[in-house]
Amino acid sequence: MISRRKFLSLGLAVAAGYLFHSRRVHGAPFPQFFFAQLKYRGGEWDPNPQFVESIIEELELRTSIDGMKERRITTLMDPDLFFYPLLYMAGKYEFEPFTSQEREVLKRFLTYGGFLFAEDAIGARGFGFDRSFRAEMKEIVPNHDLKRLPSDHSVFRSFYLLEGIGGRQRVHSYLEGITIDQWTPVIYSQNDLSGAWARDKLGKWVHDCVPGGEPQRSLAFKTGINIIVYSLTSDYKKDLVHHPFIKRRQNL
């Protein structure tokens, strides 16, 4: 007959083994690529909760990048913030201004190699999320404006050669960004790319893409892949070795 002490010891050992095992199963805290979505105060921080799986599937199917199909929800005060390969921020409405401490952290993150991809799911300039986001960027990096990225920017060449961008809606045919030296740590879209990526559990697209339909969605995926590849390779495609190939293909 088993004693109570022995039973408790066995129970603790099983629990420890389970915990140990679970860490092994879930893998490393920071895999090669994953989305870390910023949760902020006010507004609506998560307009497309089902966007991750489809874009990661597409990423793994097309590229050599291994991605994690689960996103991480984070805040600017998260101590692990600086380890995230891509900080994703989306929204529809105005949100509460960041605190000075949050601004300082985000400034340090962006200045020292961090990458932020932000999306306005409504797509109305000077309204809602767009208004708050632009104001925050002006506060955080006052000497660098959010500008339209030129067509030869690395983000349009990092994997696919893109001439436009897709999205759930077609507000702009371009991306905007803040460029510091050769690196663009902030890329901003008002086309709601994640809206085009979002898929429900049954595999159906959550939103229609208007006005371009499925080609627009396809372009949204290509844009997403390019943004992810850019976040991991920086301006690699600006290296001289790529120029003749890209030029030749653009002339085909």
Next chain:
Amino acid sequence: MTLMPIFPLWLILLLLFLGSGLVLLQYVLIRRKLGSSRALVITLLRCFSFFLLISFALNPLFVSKKEHRVSPTLAILIATSQSMGLPGGTGKGSRLEEARSLLLDEPRGLLKRLKEKYEVKVYALGESLRTLEEEELSRLRVGGKNANLSGALEKLGSGNPLVVLFSDGNLQWENKSSGVSSPLVVPVGTPDGYKDVLIKSVKAPSMAFRGREVTIDVTLKGYGYRGLTLPVVLKDGNRLLTGKSIRFNENPSEATLALSFTPQEIGQHSLSVSVLPQVGESLVSNNTVNLSLKVMRDKMRVLMVSGSPSMNYRFMRMALKSDPSIDLLSFVILRTPSDVLNVPLQEQSLIPFPVETLFSKELTEFDLLIFDNFPYHFYFHPKYLGAIKEFVKGGGSFALMGGPHLFGRYGGTPIEEILPVRLTGKEDYRRDFPSGVKVSRTGSSHPILRWSAGDGQGVNNPLTLWEELPTLDGFNLLEPKNSGVVLLESTDRETWPILVVGSYGKGRILVLATDYTWKWYSGMVAKGRGNWAYLKFIEKMVRWLTRDPSLDPVEITLPERGGTVGEEKEVRIRTKEGSGVSLSVFNADGIKIRSQLKATGQSGEYLGSFLPEKGGIYKVKVETLGGQWEESLVITGPMENLDGAPDHEKLRMISASSGGKVLQKGDDLLKEIEDYARKKESRFLEEKRLPLWSTPLTLILVVTLLGMEWYLRRRWGLI
């Protein structure tokens, strides 16, 4: 006779007038008592005495003059320039021996005969003037640079001797006509028939960059080889670098050519420019000039191949691109063969991975090859791994960054042979428990991890810095080989090597068994401590791999422009290694020579010295506990660049400009010197003066006259 009055003349005339008046008055007074004749006798006696005294005041002198002649001192100067050691033209050995023969050989015995007539001093004329005793003359040797005649004449100028110079004309001469002697010149050597080819000058940089053309300008001079075409070659040790032909159209003739080559290997190179010895050449040791060339890289060329886009690639790229001394070419595998591409070619930015070009042709153009989590087997044939092995063996550097796709694939390949680690064969990548790192026992003294306060803020204790860095979320499980040196190891339950270095052939290898070092960048930024730790780590890693001198713990500073034989050379050594520094110097034959080393008193600074006794390239080797470092220094030999042709034209020019004369060997040298000495004789007049009043005779005469006057006065009753 001449007068030199002791009083002004007017005073003497006044005295004469007054005295004459008194004498006349006396005559008048005593004539009444003694009569005219007796008064006249006494008056005349007084008159004589008076005029005698007045004549003393006029100081009459007898002056006699005599002319004297003095022969000059003879200064015999024998040039001891190197060229005086070359064969003379009389078949009596060297030019120095020819000069010696003219001075000493009987029956003429010039020196002996001169000494009979003159005061003779003999000097050896080198860079400075040295007095010789007669017995030293037979032992006199050539040496040093060309004799400095201007300096010697200036030095002799004060005594104004007659200078007789024996020289072949290879002299330093500046025309300073004032205050120097006009030498009599006896040329030795024979310009006619002198045959030689020499490398007169070589203009070469002391430093060059790998891959950039270096041009060396060479000036040659030929005597007696008109119409000859001959090859000039540039060698690196025994390896021929380049060569060109040159033709002498005149006699003598001078020609310049440019030798160009492109250095490919960094480091110190011992080069030589030479021309083949020709038949009948008087001197062959001036046919070669040695030079030392330090070849550096202008930029470190790094080729990086990454298995996929990753944070590791992004931050490595950022670090490498931020270093202006690094030229980075990177390839990132954006899609694997199993990935599906859903667009036509014109919509892809992917470029073919130029395996053949990179690994067969251009690999040696790079200093460092980095494989970053790169599974080679998908992309190229294993034969290219052999090319990488050869690249490292030949001096290239190779770094292998870890990751999930990496090490198992290299088992049994040429890469595994050169790695400083063994692949364990276990599940070779672990991504379960994040692990920190610590510096191994050997790591703390290694240049990659030997950080100082100057490397960044907070490096007061470099060992604890590593323990403050964020944990690594994945690493490869490896075992170090005996040849490998573990610098960083995991702090996990089991200790695994994280950073291992080694070497193969002439190259260096590094294995970083993780793809998470980028966390050291982000983690330190998150703590508000900046990104310097990661950037410094990558920089030191690359610099150590590429043998960048900035990482050397020993700095050797040699004289910039080499040196000459017999001139002590200084070597300054600065080391970060503390004590245990030793210096060895090897001459051009590879023989260790005597050298000295002492501490300067400054921390880590030493001053070494050595005395080169022959020309060539000297190796200066410094050994410390951490290794050995070598630099080379060119010591110019006495005959290198020596233009030994007798330059009698220069001797004529010196004579003409200084007012001297050129004698010929056939002349009667003794007669010529005597004639010249006669003209240089010093003359002076000797003048003797005899004052008359100071003679005893005049005193006796005055006393006698006054005594006679006194006697007559007494006799005739005036007293």
